[in-house]
Amino acid sequence: MNSQKLFLFDFDGVIVDGMNEYWHSSLLAFEKFINSPNILIDQNLYKQVSNTFIEMRPWVKYGWEMLIIVHQIIQREDPLNTKNKINFLNKYHRNCQRVLLENSWVAEDLQKCLDKARKYQIDNDFDNWIKLHHPFYEVIDFIEKIKKDNIKTGIITTKGKIFAGKILEKLNIFPELIFGYESGTKVEITSALSRKYEIMGFIEDRRNTLIDIKQNPLTNNIPCYLADWGYLKNIDRINLPFEIKLLKLKNLENILAI
Ligand SMILES: [Mg+2]
Numbered sequence: 001m002n003s004q005k006l007f008l009f010d011f012d013g014v015i016v017d018g019m020n021e022y023w024h025s026s027l028l029a030f031e032k033f034i035n036s037p038n039i040l041i042d043q044n045l046y047k048q049v050s051n052t053f054i055e056m057r058p059w060v061k062y063g064w065e066m067l068i069i070v071h072q073i074i075q076r077e078d079p080l081n082t083k084n085k086i087n088f089l090n091k092y093h094r095n096c097q098r099v100l101l102e103n104s105w106v107a108e109d110l111q112k113c114l115d116k117a118r119k120y121q122i123d124n125d126f127d128n129w130i131k132l133h134h135p136f137y138e139v140i141d142f143i144e145k146i147k148k149d150n151i152k153t154g155i156i157t158t159k160g161k162i163f164a165g166k167i168l169e170k171l172n173i174f175p176e177l178i179f180g181y182e183s184g185t186k187v188e189i190t191s192a193l194s195r196k197y198e199i200m201g202f203i204e205d206r207r208n209t210l211i212d213i214k215q216n217p218l219t220n221n222i223p224c225y226l227a228d229w230g231y232l233k234n235i236d237r238i239n240l241p242f243e244i245k246l247l248k249l250k251n252l253e254n255i256l257a258i
Contacts, residue, residue: 006197007146011157011164013205013230015139021132023049026070029117038075052081058231059092062158064110068099118163130170136229138249143173151200152176156186191218205230214242
């Protein structure tokens with residue numbers, strides 16, 4: 001039992017930097033699929049990712065939250081900016097819920113609109129959509145290395161499975177397993193996997209996700225690594241509990257010491 005080895009990876013912030021894509025697809029979702037009287041989509045907005053958005057990205061767990069942030073950044077009245085973002089972030093979840101309510105939006109519908117914006121680009125402008133993602137080549141090399149050592153690769157992402165799959169395919173990576181938000185929480189997915197596989201490690205850039213894994217009796221023996229190169233708050237790096245290790249990109253190849 002448990003003889004097949006498996007290594008797990010988060011996707012966004014671990015395998016690719018998709019910052020340009022998050023900004024682009026969120027704007028496109030508003031341009032094409034979501035009505036809001038408070039914003040106007042000027043084509044110039046696409047040219048450069050807002051610094052406020054970059055600064056707020058570490059708080060995001062699900063894709064639809066990016067739409068909330070983008071909406072508040074580009075709204076005409078009292079837009080979020082580098083200076084006033086702190087109030088929003090102090091009560092991040094409550095504020096996301098407030099913006100949903102104020103606009104009579106439902107999170108699942110926003111997520112569908114983000115997915116539709118991605119699908120639209122895949123259908124109409126695939127190469128340019130791919131170019132909005134920047135791979136971390138050290139991670140790609142690591143995935144190739146473990147494959148040679150007969151360790152299977154699993155990707156667990158909070159984006160739609162199909163979108164992660166398209167990007168990975170373009171990067172010439174074909175993981176044995178890919179799970180998107182459709183498959184449940186990361187704890188649920190890893191719990192199920194731990195019954196079947198010997199899990200050699202999990203690299204993720206969301207500290208709370210790793211803490212959840214470490215607090216679950218079914219998954220608490222999985223070696224957990226916080227990706228230093230991902231979307232981290234500064235405070236995330238400090239006093240990591242439960243033997244979660246902060247992993248630097250340059251140390252990646254040493255973690256299995258094989
Ligand atoms: Mg991530």
